[in-house]
Amino acid sequence: MGALPEEVRERLGEGGLLDAAALATVYRRAGRRPLRGVEVLGVAGGEDRPLPGAAAVRRLAAMLGGFQTTALGEWLRAAETRGWGVPPEYLPELADHARHRAEYRPLVIAAAGRRASWLADLNPEWRFLHAVVAEGNNTELWTHGDGVQRRSWLRDRRRAEPADALEALREVWPTESAATRADFLTLLVDGLSLDDEDFLEAALDDRSREVRRAAARLLTQLPGSRLQQRMTERLHTHLLVTQGVLAIDLPRTLTPAMERDGIEARVEGLGQRAGLLRQLIAATPLAEMDLEWLRLPAEGVAVGVLQSGWTEAVIREGSQSAPSREQATAWARELLRSSANTGTRSPAELLRLLPPDEWAAAVAALRKTVDITELVGGLPVPWPETLATDLLDQLAKAGTGRDWARLASVTARAVPPEVLDHPITRESTGEEDTWRRRLVETLTFRREMYEELS
Amino acid sequence: MEQVLGLAPDAASAKAGQGLGKAGKWAGVGASGRAVWGLCQGSGKAPYQTAVDVSGPAYKCSCPSRKFPCKHALGLLLLWAGGEVAAGEEPEWVASWVGKRAERPERKPGEVADPIAAQERAARRADRVSAGMAELASWLDDQMRQGLGGFDQRAYTELSRLAARMVDAQAPGVANAVRRAAAVVGRGHGWPGELLEELSLIHLIVAAHARLDELPPALADTVQARIGRTVETARVLAEGEQVADDWLILGRVIEPDDRLTTRRVWLRGATTGRVALLLSFAAAGRPLDPLPARPGEYVPGTLSFYPGALPLRAVLTQSAPRLPAPTPIGSTARQALASYVESLAADPWNERWPLVLQDVRPAPHANGWALVDPTGEALELLPATNPWKLLSLSAGAPLTVAGEWNRAGLRPLTCWLNNRPVIL
Missing domain, CATH: 1.25.10 (Leucine-rich Repeat Variant)
Incomplete structure (x- = not known):
């Protein structure tokens, strides 16, 4: 009470409680002082990268706003190669994107420059922006x-x-x-x-x-491991080439030694014994098998079991260094050739083991037996020019049938920058809301994006 | 093109409009000096008739879309903006529509259709307001006699009822103040004190209304505005104080509500230094009228201020296209608060005030954030503020920030980095 200003006390005395309260309220609001002693943050040290042009920035904003957002990673990669930064007001949104998409993180860290670790210190949700700093041996x-x-x-x-x-x-x-x-x-x-x-x-x-x-x-x-040797020995007790035939004697039971080496009791979709054989094949080094076997008629098991085992072995060794990788490439080529007739379960994974300049021809050969979208959908992007041009040529000739929609949407993202100018983008797209219009829209969007960032 | 897309009510419409902005989608297109028209084949049997009166712009389309303008109107405008519409004779359906629009009588600013009827209306309204104020006064007295203890039990129903009564009494401003008071009840430990503050300011309106004739005319206008009397735009244009300047857009706040979207645009004159507020409203889901310029740009023009002791709300008459503007000069935290206090001296009910703070750095404070000026003094940011854009822009270095101040803190709206305005 004693702390109240005199005018307020006077009014209280007169019984005007609300009068006094109103006066006190305005007094209090007018008497507001600034805060003191707020500690400021340190300045983020380092240089900023130059920023790309206004059109490129507007495109970035549009993608963050939900338009053609799938091209965001491509924008960031293109900006990164050309040494562009990102205007800092977009970093929070980019960081939120990268939280859920690990493949964006190095790009966002590069784009954020000196701000990356500065922001990571302030926001626990963006700690991954520190990743670049953790490189040292701490x-x-x-x-x-x-x-x-x-x-x-x-x-x-x-x-x-x-x-x-x-x-x-x-x-x-x-x-x-x-x-x-x-x-x-x-x-x-x-x-x-x-x-x-x-x-x-x-x-x-x-x-x-x-x-x-x-x-x-x-x-x-692990090439040359004891486990590989054990697998090889096991396989050879069940497989024999005799008179131009691959004769198979399916394993009877899962032994404790096999189980210790990671063989499972069952493989989905296969009988128990066929499953064991498939796993043995998949775990045996390609060097211990003969490419010739692929061309031999098999007895004692369905050829599909063999092929799926080989496919798995090929995919495993395809990720290794030479000479395993070269061997895997040869096997992949052979398996794809035979599956052009029979079909295989993982053509896409085999296809990516071939050198990229062989993709277009392989896809053309496989087209009849394998779903083409499945085949190219797993390939790393951007595709080689030959494959991209082939598929765009095809799409340009296709009608507007819905069957092409999935291939169009995969292709739209995978075409390399050099092919974004394909004639299909200059033809009239006809109907309003078809895959063709969306394909052309995406190709054009990406072409403009590269132009703006160059 | 961008201008046309700016008219779209949402992103989907903009996209659909772009799809229709092609000559192949249209038949019978043409343009006269005042309108553009065309026929667009939709999913139905008959094509849609679309016309745009470009002076408004105003739109007419026979499609069933509830979007406004619809994608057909946007497509047509895009086509027109792309120079793909040839001049032609207006068909009957276009000519009659545009003609009717043109005939609609446009009253001169400030002119009243029927002065006697208007006077009667005003008198009726004054009576209702007086009755409402009397009811409010006695309610407030009751509360003071009973005390605010236990008020939280009955607060909601009591205050809602009271707010409704105030709407009936044609005092929507007071009704809002009562609703604000209701929102305080039970919130945090200090709510009885806060409630007393709110009620005391409502009391202040009631008390001022009782002696409206004794008040200086400008203050009387302020009281009337707080009660909720609206002044027609035409009257503001005709009678309001006029100030010509290059008006810097300091920033904008958009507050969506269930039924009504409100937008506040804060301006500051480049030479006069006057601050001003442009208020716009739109029904929920409808677009607001376009901004005269982007935050950080100048709009050359004349502002006509609404009457009151604190001339703030204004109507803009733009005289030239928008211009780029340099980083504005700002103040320290202390100077900024002083400018708000000055506004309170003129209008004790004033809640919001635009500030420009120069060379401030964002820093953590309590559970939120604050802006620290070069003297080491600081203003807190509004508790719900998302600070990350501002932090990323600053990276620890000082920036100029424009924002909207209220008692709870500053809402940052625009900041300047290397002379580049960035909307926050």
């Missing part, structure tokens, strides 16, 4: 970091010094949870070598089934 992150930091430390370490990473993992191995052990084990795929074999062999006897399976997967991929 063992603190391994010993005291959270799950994400430890994982990325181990991954980076493995890439830099595979033996050190194995040693670090070996030290903590007994005390980690089963889920962490299984997860960390998968990181050894980088720089995998025979130095890891003893550790992985021991892991085949781990308490956790997940860990055992992860170890078996790695050993299957």
Whole structure:
């Protein structure tokens, strides 16, 4: 009461409570003072990249606003190659996109420049913007970091010094949870070598089934491993070439030794014994099999079982370095050739093992037996010019039937920058809302995007 | 083209309009000096008749779309903007529509159709308002006698009833104030104090209304505006104070509601330094009229201010196309608050005030954020503000920020980075 200004007290005295309250209210509002002692943040150090032109920025804003958003990654990559940055007001939205799309993260980090780690410090949801900083060998992150930091430390370490990473993992191995052990084990795929074999062999006897399976997967991929030798021996007891025929004697049971090497009791869609054979084939190195077998008639099992086993082996070795990769390419070519007649379950994965300049011809050959969208849908983008041009030529000739819609939408995203000018974009699109109009819209959008960023 | 797309009520319409902006979609298109028209084949049997009166613009289309303008009108305008519509003779259906629009009598500013009837209406309204104010006064007295203890039990029904009574009494401004008071009840520990503040300011309106004749005319206008008397735009244009300047758009706030979307555009004169507010409304889902310029640009023109002790709300008459503007000069936190206090001295009910803060840095404060000026003093941002754009722009360095201040904090609207305005 004593603290009230005199005028307010006077009115209270006169019984005008609301008069006094009104006066006090306006007094209080007018007497508002600025805050003091608010600590400012440090300035983000470093240089800004130059910004692209206004049209490019408007396109970025449109994509963030929901228009042709799928081209966002492409915009970022094109900007990155040309050294452009992103106006800072778009970084929060980009960071939110990258939270859910890990493949955007390095691009967003590059685009954010000096602001990346500055923002990551302020917003826990954008901690991934730090990723670039964690590159150094800060063992603190391994010993005291959270799950994400430890994982990325181990991954980076493995890439830099595979033996050190194995040693670090070996030290903590007994005390980690089963889920962490299984997860960390998968990181050894980088720089995998025979130095890891003893550790992985021991892991085949781990308490956790997940860990055992992860170890078996790695050993299957490790050229010259004992597990590969065991698989080879097993396969050869069940498979014999005699008088131009591939004679198969299906395995009878799953032995404990097979189970230890990661063979499962059942494969979906196959009988038990055919399933065992398929797994044996899939786990045997291509070098221990003969490309000739592909061309032989098989006895004792359906040819599809063999082919799916080979396909899996080819896909596995296709991700390895030479000479396994070259071998896988030869096998992939052969498997695709035979599946041009029979069809195969993973043509797309085989196709990507071929050199890109063979894709167009392979697709043309497979077109009759395999769903073309399925075939090209899994290929890395952008496609080689030959394939893109072929498919656009085809689409240009196609009517407006709905069957083409899926291929058109895959193609729209996969055409390389050099082919975005294809004649189909200059022809009249006819009807209002067809796949053809959307295809042309996307191609044109992407072409303009590259023009603006060049 | 962009201007045409700016007329679209939403993104979907803009897209659909673009699809129709092609000569192949249309038949019988033509343009006269005042209108564009054409026939567009839709899903129905008969083609849609679409016409646009370009002076408005105003739209007419026989399609059933509830969007306004519809995609056909947009497509037609795009076609026209692309120079693909040849001049022609208006067909009957176009000529009669545009003709009717042109005939509609346009009253001169400030002119009243029937002065006697208007006077009678005004008198009836004054009586109703007086009765409403009397009812409000006695209600307030009752509350003070009973005390606000336990008020939260009956607050909602009491205040809603009271707000409805005030609408009946043609005092919508007071009705809003009562609803605001109702929203305070039960919110946080300090609500009885807050409620007393709100009620005391309502009391202040009632008390001022009682002595309306004794008040200086400008203040009387302010009180009338707070009660909820509306002044016709035409009268403002004819009788309001006129100030010509290059008006910098400081920023805009759009507040969607269930039924009504409100937009506040804050302006500051380049030479006069006067601040002003453009208010626009639109029914929910309908587009607001287009902004005269983007935030950070100048609109050359004359503002006509609504009457009142704190001339703030105004009507803009644009005299030349928008212009780019440099980064505005701003003030410190202390100077900014002082300018708000000045506005309170003129209009104690004033809730919002535009501020331009120069060289401020965003920084964490309590559970939210604040802007710190070069002297180390700061203003808090509105609690619900998303600070990330501002933070990303600043990266720790000082910026000029324009915003809308109210008691809860500053709502940042526009900031300037290297002389480039960015909408927040």
